[in-house]
Amino acid sequence: MRKVRDALFALLKEAVRSAIVKGELPDIGDLPTFTIEPPPQEEFGDFATNLAMVLSRPMRKSPMEVANTLLRHLPAADWLRRAEVAPPGFLNFHLTDHWLYEAVRDAIERDERYGHWDIGQGKRVLVEFVSANPTGPLQIGNARGGALGDAIANLLAAVGYQVEREYYINDVTMSAQVQKFGESLEARYLQLFGYDVPFPEDGYKGEYVMELAKEIVNEHGDAFVPLPPQKRRQKFFALAKEKIIAQHKAVLERFGIRYDHFVSEQWLYDSGRVKKTLELLKAKGLTYESEGALWMRTTAFGDQKDEVLVRRTGAPTYFASDIAYHLYKHERGYAFVVNVWGADHHGHVPRMHAALKALGIEREGEEKWLKIVLYQLVRLVKDSQPLRMSKRAGEIVSLDDLLDFIGKDAARFFLLSRSPDTPLDINLDLAIKQSQENPVYYVQYAHARCCRLFSHAKKQKHQAFSGYQKADLSLLQQPEERRLMKLVAAFPDIVLKAATHLLPHFLTQFALQLADTFHDFYERHRVLSDDVSLSFARLALVKATQIVLRNALTLLGICAPEAM
RNA sequence: GCGCCCGUAGCUCAGUCCGGAUAGAGCGCUGGCCUGCGGAGCCAGAGGUCCUGGGUUCAAAUCCCAGCGGGCGCGCCA
Numbered sequence: 001m002r003k004v005r006d007a008l009f010a011l012l013k014e015a016v017r018s019a020i021v022k023g024e025l026p027d028i029g030d031l032p033t034f035t036i037e038p039p040p041q042e043e044f045g046d047f048a049t050n051l052a053m054v055l056s057r058p059m060r061k062s063p064m065e066v067a068n069t070l071l072r073h074l075p076a077a078d079w080l081r082r083a084e085v086a087p088p089g090f091l092n093f094h095l096t097d098h099w100l101y102e103a104v105r106d107a108i109e110r111d112e113r114y115g116h117w118d119i120g121q122g123k124r125v126l127v128e129f130v131s132a133n134p135t136g137p138l139q140i141g142n143a144r145g146g147a148l149g150d151a152i153a154n155l156l157a158a159v160g161y162q163v164e165r166e167y168y169i170n171d172v173t174m175s176a177q178v179q180k181f182g183e184s185l186e187a188r189y190l191q192l193f194g195y196d197v198p199f200p201e202d203g204y205k206g207e208y209v210m211e212l213a214k215e216i217v218n219e220h221g222d223a224f225v226p227l228p229p230q231k232r233r234q235k236f237f238a239l240a241k242e243k244i245i246a247q248h249k250a251v252l253e254r255f256g257i258r259y260d261h262f263v264s265e266q267w268l269y270d271s272g273r274v275k276k277t278l279e280l281l282k283a284k285g286l287t288y289e290s291e292g293a294l295w296m297r298t299t300a301f302g303d304q305k306d307e308v309l310v311r312r313t314g315a316p317t318y319f320a321s322d323i324a325y326h327l328y329k330h331e332r333g334y335a336f337v338v339n340v341w342g343a344d345h346h347g348h349v350p351r352m353h354a355a356l357k358a359l360g361i362e363r364e365g366e367e368k369w370l371k372i373v374l375y376q377l378v379r380l381v382k383d384s385q386p387l388r389m390s391k392r393a394g395e396i397v398s399l400d401d402l403l404d405f406i407g408k409d410a411a412r413f414f415l416l417s418r419s420p421d422t423p424l425d426i427n428l429d430l431a432i433k434q435s436q437e438n439p440v441y442y443v444q445y446a447h448a449r450c451c452r453l454f455s456h457a458k459k460q461k462h463q464a465f466s467g468y469q470k471a472d473l474s475l476l477q478q479p480e481e482r483r484l485m486k487l488v489a490a491f492p493d494i495v496l497k498a499a500t501h502l503l504p505h506f507l508t509q510f511a512l513q514l515a516d517t518f519h520d521f522y523e524r525h526r527v528l529s530d531d532v533s534l535s536f537a538r539l540a541l542v543k544a545t546q547i548v549l550r551n552a553l554t555l556l557g558i559c560a561p562e563a564m
Numbered sequence: 565g566c567g568c569c570c571g572u573a574g575c576u577c578a579g580u581c582c583g584g585a586u587a588g589a590g591c592g593c594u595g596g597c598c599u600g601c602g603g604a605g606c607c608a609g610a611g612g613u614c615c616u617g618g619g620u621u622c623a624a625a626u627c628c629c630a631g632c633g634g635g636c637g638c639g640c641c642a
Contacts, residue, residue, distance in 0.1 A: 033582085040585060050584060056622065063622065088622065090585070133642065170642060177642065265642095293640055304567075304638085311640040318642045346568050347637050376569060377636070417590095418577060421569060423635060425576080439590060445604050456601050501581075509578060512589070523597095523606040564604070 001489045004079075004099040005036050005047070011075055012036075012051055012091075018073040025069055028058045038486070042479070044086065045094040046486075052089040063089025100482065101473040103489035107544035108469065115495040115551050120161030126329055127153040129340035130252065131168040134244040135181040137208055137398040138251055140378045140426060141342055146399070147415040147557065148375055149340040150257045151504035154555045159499040161335070164260040167252075168325060169245060171266045173237050174315060180204065181244075182237035188213035189236070193222055208398075212243050251399050256408055256557050268324045274316055277324035278309060286358050301354035302364075322348075323355045326370065330361055338502065340373045349374070373502050375420035397426075406438070409558045413440035416504045416556055439512055443549065444561055446515035450546035451562040453527050457539065462528050468543060471536035480521040484541060487514045491548045495555070504556060511552040518545050 012034075019025040032054045039048035052067035059066060067085040074083055081094045107114045129149025132142050149165070157163045172178065184203035188210050191197060199205075216224075216239060224232050252259070268274050278294070281287050287296050287309060294310035296319075309320045329337050341348070349372050356362040362369050380397055402411050417439070418424065457465040476485065491510070498506040527538040550560040 035582080035584090040587095044585075048585085053584070053622070086585070088585075172642090175642070291640085295640095308640045313640075315640085317640065322642090343569065343636060345637085345642085348642090349568085374569080379635085422577070423570065437591065441604055442590085449602085449605085453601060460601095503581095505578080509589080512578095516589085519605060520607090522601080523603095526601065528601055564602095 001099070001103065001493055003102075004095065007077070007079070008036050008047055008049070008093060011077060011080070012049060012070065014075050015070045015073040016051075016055075018075075019069050022073070024073070025055075025061070025066065026059050028055075031055075032058065038490075039090070039092060042483075044090070045084075045092040047093045047095070048086075048090045049093075050090065052085075052091060056089065067091050097474065097476075097482065097485070100476075100485035100489055104473055104485055104540055104544040107488055107491075107547050108540065111547055112551060112554075114547055115492045116158045116160070117492065117496055117499075118160040119496075120156065120159050122160065122162050123335035124164065124333060125156055125161045126164050126166055126332070126334045126337040127156065127340070128166045128168055128329075128337065130248075130257075131170065132248065133170045133177055134241050134248070135177050136204060136206060136244065137400065138248055139398050140380065140402055143255065143399045143402055143411060144375050144378050144415045144420075144424065145340050145342060146252060146255055146257055147412045148373060148420060148504065149338075150557050151412075151416055151507075151555065152338060152340065152373065152502050154557065155495065155499035155502075155504060155507075156338075158495055158555055164334075165258070166261040166263060167259045169262060169264045169266075170318075171241050171245070171264050172269065172321070173241070173266060175318075178237060178241065181209075182233065182240040184209050185213055185216075185240045186233060186236040189216055189224065192217055193225055195225075212240070215243065251403070254403055254408070255399060256412075263325065263328070265321050265325070268321050268328070269316075273324045273328060274321050277327055278316065278320060280327075281309065281323070281358075284358070296355070296358070298351050298354035298358070301357040303350045303354040307351050319348075319351060319355075322352065323359075326352065326356065326361075327359065330369070336367075336369050336371060338371045338373060340375065343374045343376045346374055371502065373420060376423040378424045378426060380426055409444070410438040410440050412556060412558050413438060413443075413508065417508045419503065419505055440558060441564070442519075443511045443515040443553065444559070445564055446518045447546060447549040447553065447560045448562060448564045449518070449522060450542050450549065453539065453542050454546075455562075457528055460528075462535065463532050465539070467532075467536050468539040471540040472533055473537050473540060475534050475537040476541060478521075478525060480517070480524055481538070481541060483517050484514075484521050484545060487517055488541075488544045488548050491552070498555075507552050507555055511549065511556070514545065514549060514552070518549075 013031065016025065016031065020027045031051075034049055034051040034054045036047050036049045039045060052070055053063040055061075055066050056063040061069075064085065064087065067089045070091060071083055071085055079096050079098055081096055083091060083093050086092050110116075127149055129152075130138070130142050130146050132138055138146075153163045153165050170177075180200060180202060181204050183200045184205075187197050187199050187203065192213055224235055227235065249262075278287075281296060282294075286300075287294055289295070292312035293308045295306045296309050298307050299305060307319050308317050309323075310316050326337075352370060352372070353362060353368065356370055357364065406414070415424070454465070456462075476482065487510075491514075494506055494510045498504055521541075525538065527542055528535050553560040
């Protein structure tokens with residue numbers, strides 16, 4: 001598709017040049033940007049351009065007039081069957097189908113590499129995602145972040161970057177959340193031995209805390225009961241973190257996510273990186289003291305207000321350690337890094353960019369080194385009432401539950417079907433019903449059908465089974481066949497678009513459309529028949545379709561089953 | 565009050581970043597299709613003030629401004 005488009009581009013430029021030389025169009029210097037795209041209707045041909053319409057104003061001629069002039073000056077090409085002008089000024093191109101045959105052959109030949117690019121040129125990039133607080137099970141919001149981050153990492157790898165996945169553990173023991181969680185766990189533990197200890201105010205009330213306490217009893221018995229309170233509390237801070245992080249890793253594995261690195265916030269402190277970062281900021285004159293706290297002048301770099309780095313208590317803020325963390329990422333030499341955050345963190349975005357600008361890592365007006373993908377929150381709806389998901393209140397639906405309900409593939413497809421900007425409501429009452437109606441099965445079934453045709457061909461020893469690579473693709477003349485070929489040809493562009501925009505749902509939508517087109521083709525035309533040549537060609541098309549479906553699903557982190 | 569996101573078919577959403585031709589899909593609804601590659605499928609149909617009002621443009625769901633409605637932020641929490 002890229003090649004054809006480039007060829008059309010060249011043809012159009014030549015037409016403009018020729019018209020200018022003949023004095024039929026005024027010379028306006030560089031051409032404005034214009035598009036060459038498949039038109040909305042098949043009757044309009046294979047590609048259409050708006051060139052005449054964007055030239056209309058600078059050339060001071062009507063779009064139709066420019067279009068007609070361009071048409072007269074359009075050089076001939078053996079692959080161009082005809083071109084025509086359509087109101088209000090489009091130029092429509094009807095091509096011979098060779099570009100479609102090429103796409104089918106290309107797909108079969110490149111197989112799992114079809115749709116991949118090399119624009120990343122092996123440069124290293126980092127995708128950080130999920131990075132939940134270790135105070136409770138991962139929940140559905142984390143699932144959205146997980147599906148997005150993992151698919152984005154896949155996409156970046158597909159366009160030629162060397163991608164690493166990272167999980168940042170917010171495990172600072174002195175943080176209020178971690179302490180509260182540790183105290184809650186301690187209270188539950190003591191309660192299991194019959195001690196009437198008060199549950200901490202604002203403690204974590206979820207059932208999982210009691211379950212963890214039971215687990216600790218199983219492993220250690222009452223060993224911690226007689227400890228001095230101070231020492232016991234420290235022990236439970238550590239235990240709480242340890243247990244939850246192990247749980248997080250396990251459920252992420254279940255969700256099909258493998259990380260290359262886990263970076264601990266506590267480690268940033270222990271290694272002295274936070275301290276060094278603060279010294280660096282001070283040395284650069286970016287800080288000042290006020291009201292007993294240390295502030296950073298983020299407003300000088302586009303933030304709405306200055307931010308506190310070190311509290312009056314002497315404890316650095318999350319912002320301070322996050323700057324240290326991103327300096328650490330930068331040290332490791334990534335061409336750029338991607339962070340996937342829930343939209344409730346959007347206030348953190350301008351200050352991070354301000355900090356990076358202050359440190360010279362990002363510059364005004366240049367492409368950002370830190371690319372932040374924000375996803376809107378996931379709400380649970382029950383009896384058409386939204387549930388407030390809160391770890392402390394214990395009202396959560398965990399990622400584990402979601403996987404129990406609908407499984408990895410349906411969960412990922414659902415979470416990746418919509419733009420990250422769209423808030424998601426999940427209706428629990430319909431969770432299982434919806435899972436059976438999940439469009440993922442529609443796509444997977446299309447893939448399985450393709451595979452089925454091959455096993456069928458093999459079983460009945462159809463000649464096409466071994467001959468499809470040499471097929472005469474020009475036998476594919478039916479509209480359903482051409483539609484299918486066009487989608488096969490479009491796939492690499494879709495991958496590129498999804499990767500550069502960091503938007504996996506483009507791929508999900510495409511997969512749906514491809515499955516739809518394939519099912520239609522399959523219902524109308526018999527693939528394996530007595531017409532051997534036609535069977536060759538159709539089987540080749542099926543192979544190409546299967547490859548594209550599989551590659552698309554793989555990029556989304558979803559299985560492409562051979563049978564269902 | 566300020567900032568970010570959303571508002572498109574009965575419901576859930578694509579399409580908005582990069583303005584283009586008759587605005588699409590799934591679910592639901594109505595009516596059809598199984599004596600040949602598994603029907604987890606296919607075909608046809610009904611269903612729309614693209615939140616409202618201005619503006620820019622040859623052309624606006626898309627860009628700009630104002631307003632309305634919903635979500636989320638605005639901590640020396642993370």
